[in-house]
Amino acid sequence: MSGTLTLNKITAQRGISVGEAAKKIADLGWNPSYVQEAMTFPTDYKITKAPKDPMKQVLRSYFPMQEEKDNRVYGALDAALRGDMFRNVEPRWVEWMKLFLAIIPFPEISAARSMAMVGRLAPGEDLRTGFTMQMVDEFRHSTIQMNLKKWYMENYIDPAGFDITEEAFGKCYATTIGRQFGEGFLTGDAITAANIYLTVVAETAFTNTLFVAMPSEAARNGDYALPTVFLSVQSDESRHIGNGHSLLMSMLKEPENHLLLERDLRYAFWQNHAIVDAAIGTFIEYGTTNRDKNKESYAEMWHRWIFEDYYRTYMLPLEKYGIKIHHDDVQLAWKRLTDKKYVHKVGQFFAVGWSANFWRIEAQTEKDFEWFEHKYPGWYAEFGNFWKWYEKLSHRGQTNILFNGDVGYVYPHRCWSCLVPCLIREDIVTDEIDGKLHTFAHELDRWTAVNAFAGEYQGRPTPAMGRFSGRREWESVYHNVDMADAIKDLGFVRTDGKTLVAQPHLRFDAKEMWTLDDVRGHILKSPLETLRAMSPADREAHLAEYRKGFTINPCN
Amino acid sequence: MTAVPNVSVGSGAAGAAIFPDSDSRRYRYFEPRAKRATHYEDVTVDVQPDPERYLLQNWIIAFPNGKGAYYKDATAAMSSNWHAFRAPDQEWERTHYQRQSKIEGMVQSVIANGRKSGAPKAFDKSWVKILQTHLGAWKHAEFGLGTSLMQAQRYGYTQMINNATLTNSSYKLRLAQDITLYLAEIGMDIPGFDDNAGKHAWLEDKGWQGTREAIEAIMGSGDYLEQYFATNIVFEPLVGELFRSKFLMQVASPNGDFITPSVISAAEADYERNLANAIDLMHLLVTDNQHAADNKKLFQGWVTKHVAFANKAAAGLQPIWSQPHSKPVQYADARAQSVERIKKILGELGLVLPKE
Numbered sequence: 001m002s003g004t005l006t007l008n009k010i011t012a013q014r015g016i017s018v019g020e021a022a023k024k025i026a027d028l029g030w031n032p033s034y035v036q037e038a039m040t041f042p043t044d045y046k047i048t049k050a051p052k053d054p055m056k057q058v059l060r061s062y063f064p065m066q067e068e069k070d071n072r073v074y075g076a077l078d079a080a081l082r083g084d085m086f087r088n089v090e091p092r093w094v095e096w097m098k099l100f101l102a103i104i105p106f107p108e109i110s111a112a113r114s115m116a117m118v119g120r121l122a123p124g125e126d127l128r129t130g131f132t133m134q135m136v137d138e139f140r141h142s143t144i145q146m147n148l149k150k151w152y153m154e155n156y157i158d159p160a161g162f163d164i165t166e167e168a169f170g171k172c173y174a175t176t177i178g179r180q181f182g183e184g185f186l187t188g189d190a191i192t193a194a195n196i197y198l199t200v201v202a203e204t205a206f207t208n209t210l211f212v213a214m215p216s217e218a219a220r221n222g223d224y225a226l227p228t229v230f231l232s233v234q235s236d237e238s239r240h241i242g243n244g245h246s247l248l249m250s251m252l253k254e255p256e257n258h259l260l261l262e263r264d265l266r267y268a269f270w271q272n273h274a275i276v277d278a279a280i281g282t283f284i285e286y287g288t289t290n291r292d293k294n295k296e297s298y299a300e301m302w303h304r305w306i307f308e309d310y311y312r313t314y315m316l317p318l319e320k321y322g323i324k325i326h327h328d329d330v331q332l333a334w335k336r337l338t339d340k341k342y343v344h345k346v347g348q349f350f351a352v353g354w355s356a357n358f359w360r361i362e363a364q365t366e367k368d369f370e371w372f373e374h375k376y377p378g379w380y381a382e383f384g385n386f387w388k389w390y391e392k393l394s395h396r397g398q399t400n401i402l403f404n405g406d407v408g409y410v411y412p413h414r415c416w417s418c419l420v421p422c423l424i425r426e427d428i429v430t431d432e433i434d435g436k437l438h439t440f441a442h443e444l445d446r447w448t449a450v451n452a453f454a455g456e457y458q459g460r461p462t463p464a465m466g467r468f469s470g471r472r473e474w475e476s477v478y479h480n481v482d483m484a485d486a487i488k489d490l491g492f493v494r495t496d497g498k499t500l501v502a503q504p505h506l507r508f509d510a511k512e513m514w515t516l517d518d519v520r521g522h523i524l525k526s527p528l529e530t531l532r533a534m535s536p537a538d539r540e541a542h543l544a545e546y547r548k549g550f551t552i553n554p555c556n
Numbered sequence: 557m558t559a560v561p562n563v564s565v566g567s568g569a570a571g572a573a574i575f576p577d578s579d580s581r582r583y584r585y586f587e588p589r590a591k592r593a594t595h596y597e598d599v600t601v602d603v604q605p606d607p608e609r610y611l612l613q614n615w616i617i618a619f620p621n622g623k624g625a626y627y628k629d630a631t632a633a634m635s636s637n638w639h640a641f642r643a644p645d646q647e648w649e650r651t652h653y654q655r656q657s658k659i660e661g662m663v664q665s666v667i668a669n670g671r672k673s674g675a676p677k678a679f680d681k682s683w684v685k686i687l688q689t690h691l692g693a694w695k696h697a698e699f700g701l702g703t704s705l706m707q708a709q710r711y712g713y714t715q716m717i718n719n720a721t722l723t724n725s726s727y728k729l730r731l732a733q734d735i736t737l738y739l740a741e742i743g744m745d746i747p748g749f750d751d752n753a754g755k756h757a758w759l760e761d762k763g764w765q766g767t768r769e770a771i772e773a774i775m776g777s778g779d780y781l782e783q784y785f786a787t788n789i790v791f792e793p794l795v796g797e798l799f800r801s802k803f804l805m806q807v808a809s810p811n812g813d814f815i816t817p818s819v820i821s822a823a824e825a826d827y828e829r830n831l832a833n834a835i836d837l838m839h840l841l842v843t844d845n846q847h848a849a850d851n852k853k854l855f856q857g858w859v860t861k862h863v864a865f866a867n868k869a870a871a872g873l874q875p876i877w878s879q880p881h882s883k884p885v886q887y888a889d890a891r892a893q894s895v896e897r898i899k900k901i902l903g904e905l906g907l908v909l910p911k912e
Contacts, residue, residue, distance in 0.1 A: 013671055016740050024736050024751070028699040030759060034769040035776035040707070042619070059733045060660050067657035070650055086569035094568060105603045109715065110625070112722060116710035119703065128703070132729050135706060139722055140649040146599035147648075153581055157568050160577040166602040167585035170610030179616055186710070187617040187625045222568075419616070455620065469618035470611075477612055490612075495584075499576040508565050508573035 022056035022129070029125030041117040041190035042464035045260060049253045050124025051246040055239060057129045066140065069232050073144065076228040077151060085224055086155050091360070091506050093221035094152060096287035098161035098359035100214075100279070101149040102169040103178030105142040110185040111203075111240075112138035114194035121190055122247055130243045137236040148229045157508055160494050160501045161358040168358040171490050173474040174350055180419045181275050188453070188466020191251070192264045199244025201268035204314060206276040207237050208305035213298070214280055220290035252321045259460060262324045265315070267452045269326075270444045273333040274418035277302065281343030282350060286364065291371035299337045299376070307334060329444065336424060341376060344383055345423035351390055352402055352409055355483060355519050357502040358492050363391035388555035394504040396511075396518050400483065401504070403522040408553040413527045413546070414473045415441035417449040425549040430531075433468075437532050476526040484520035585610075589642045596646035602639075604715035609639060630711040631781035632854050634847035638713040641837050643720040645829040652723055656730055659822040663734050667741055670815040676742040680881045683811035684746055687739065690876050691816065692754015693764045694799060695735040698823075700771035701791070702728030704783050711780035720833040721784055727826040738819050766872035767795060770865035785855065786862040788834035789905070792827055793898040794866035799873060800824060802890035810882035835904055842905050852906060859902065860910050867912055870894070 153162035215227035412421035615624025705725035743749035877887035
């Protein structure tokens with residue numbers, strides 16, 4: 001027998017190459033001549049050059065690959081249960097998953113919808129399969145994440161909060177930030193939303209912190225399910241990044257797009273920073289019990305993923321195509337995460353508002369303080385007393401921290417643009433839109449709402465651009481309403497009709513759990529409504545005072 | 557490392573402590589269709605919110621005309637409860653990939669084994685011409701429906717409607733690619749096989765222009781529900797099944813081709829699921845306690861419009877039935893069956909087939 005004889009040589013048959021297959025599939029499209037396709041996705045961009053698909057994607061290999069990935073995910077979930085994962089999981093961590101997993105399935109499915117938009121607007125059919133795969137991927141992500149949440153609900157010690165998840169998503173004062181993120185993928189100018197905001201910035205830059213950094217922290221807290229699901233999700237993202245980049249390259253060919261690209265890259269980077277860093281930064285830094293000083297802080301990870309990887313290797317090279325990149329914005333975001341302690345101010349804000357949440361927030365302790373001070377010098381002086389207060393006021397019978405005048409916390413104004421409050425107090429700015437006063441967390445947020453989301457940009461008509469709408473300041477919905485009534489209206493009450501879903505501690509004991517009666521008698525106020533009601537002089541004085549910040553009183 | 561739980565009861569597992577709602581282990585914000593929510597419902601219902609369920613602050617980004625991300629008048633149909641629909645196929649990501657993956661495996665095995673045994677070379681010569689020209693043209697029809705449904709899945713008012721539309725699009729685009737690659741592969745075994753003949757026929761041949769016009773009419777609609785309706789309620793029974801089930805599936809094997817029916821068979825099962833989903837949704841709308849009459853009138857209009865296109869398409873394809881060497885099925889019989897089929901479908905919705 002010949003040494004070179006192999007079964008492969010006997011059974012092999014000639015096939016078509018991947019490149020040839022992709023080429024034939026791209027030829028499925030045609031230009032309609034009987035009835036023109038309806039132009040239902042408005043954009044101010046001009047795209048004439050058909051984007052190329054460097055990944056040569058075909059569905060024949062896609063579906064089996066995804067099924068295999070799914071098999072691994074669901075097998076791992078079964079294994080986690082067999083290994084009694086929940087006996088060792090950190091409840092501090094899983095509680096924050098009630099917020100995270102309430103938010104994320106909506107942005108995911110919004111991304112599926114937005115593939116309709118880029119699929120329709122991109123000339124040619126080369127990338128159609130890529131967009132199709134992404135559409136089905138996002139359907140995957142949305143339902144696999146809903147499944148994970150259901151799994152937590154079925155197996156974690158306190159299912160309350162998971163059990164109202166999608167209702168809570170539509171109502172909560174924290175999830176409103178996530179809705180801004182998800183609606184941004186599919187509303188307004190189709191290219192701004194589906195290509196720049198979603199793919200070029202959110203997926204290319206920020207999914208690294210969302211879907212890579214966060215799972216690492218989950219594993220450190222005994223949660224092996226989240227990494228299993230989310231690293232599988234992230235494995236789809238490289239294809240999405242390719243889709244986005246290819247379409248971006250097509251748009252760069254048209255010089256008249258450059259102004260809009262500059263606008264949208266600026267808006268999308270700043271708002272992704274404001275929203276994703278607020279949420280994911282808080283989950284990673286405040287949802288963990290692991291205080292290993294050798295691990296990277298969120299800021300350090302951000303520098304690696306966003307600054308080094310994204311800014312230096314993706315954004316900067318766009319300059320050679322004539323796009324103005326706002327380097328200062330990236331530096332500013334970095335300063336906000338480090339010097340201005342953005343994430344910590346967000347964590348503090350969520351904690352102050354715990355009673356209007358739908359998950360438990362546990363106090364940070366001495367062990368946590370040491371790590372924070374090590375990673376973020378100056379942290380203890382600014383936040384140490386607050387968390388001591390938080391622990392002290394976590395017991396029933398104490399006055400809700402949101403209304404407790406002894407603490408010294410000043411409830412913040414809400415940013416009309418990113419919907420995260422104006423937490424870096426000195427940066428607050430105001431402006432009017434259609435004659436109405438609004439507050440903004442930063443000048444770039446003001447620019448986003450006033451200049452970018454408008455019908456004209458630097459003298460150029462932008463009729464397709466979206467507008468900020470709705471009752472964007474959450475607090476105005478419950479202006480002058482008793483806290484207990486607001487919580488009841490939100491539906492954040494357990495099925496006994498009195499115990500709050502949210503709790504400021506991890507004590508799984510009915511006696512320790514706050515009820516509506518424990519929070520009744522305090523009236524919510526909308527900072528914006530209050531500001532609008534002031535005279536111009538009082539308003540200026542108020543804002544000057546606001547910019548000075550506040551000091552938390554010592555807690556003994 | 558093993559995390560050390562910092563919790564009073566020493567465990568994060570279900571049942572480790574008893575307190576209010578420690579046993580609340582079902583999503584309690586929606587009414588399941590049956591007594592207990594299905595897995596599909598749990599991972600689907602209300603993921604796409606709206607001001608009725610539960611957007612306290614309404615949509616927070618709007619289009620320039622003031623409309624939010626999703627709006628009811630993206631279709632002319634009306635409903636007193638858009639949220640009632642549940643897809644009968646209960647598809648979510650896992651079942652979708654399992655099904656699509658199995659189909660791809662089956663199709664590739666059939667093609668590979670057929671080619672190994674030299675089957676394409678044994679195809680009747682006139683049948684080969686039919687495959688390269690007419691199956692080659694048909695792949696563009698499937699692609700057109702797939703892209704049209706991809707557009708439609710952006711606009712439905714609920715997650716249930718949009719996901720059913722999305723999977724329908726995925727099935728159609730898979731089939732279009734399956735046919736494309738199938739023809740390319742058997743083309744390598746058949747001397748003189750012209751892989752471009754299908755596209756040419758689709759764009760130029762008189763017989764295919766009715767079908768192309770019918771597809772373009774669906775693609776060109778600005779009403780997502782009309783696209784979904786026209787695809788599944790009208791085009792598929794009158795043209796899709798006519799060509800796939802009543803020509804390709806039945807005529808292939810008498811002409812020496814046992815491969816094509818397997819490649820196409822998956823599409824017939826796809827359609828059964830998509831039809832079930834579409835009928836359920838349309839049935840809800842024609843029995844709506846407030847808008848039944850308006851919806852019926854609207855749908856009857858869509859039937860009239862798209863049946864006219866579909867009839868023209870079917871008539872254009874008629875000569876194909878006489879082209880094979882072996883002719884086990886007559887066009888008139890096939891057509892009569894597809895007319896019966898659409899009558900049944902329309903009957904379920906209280907609609908009537910317009911007279912030709």
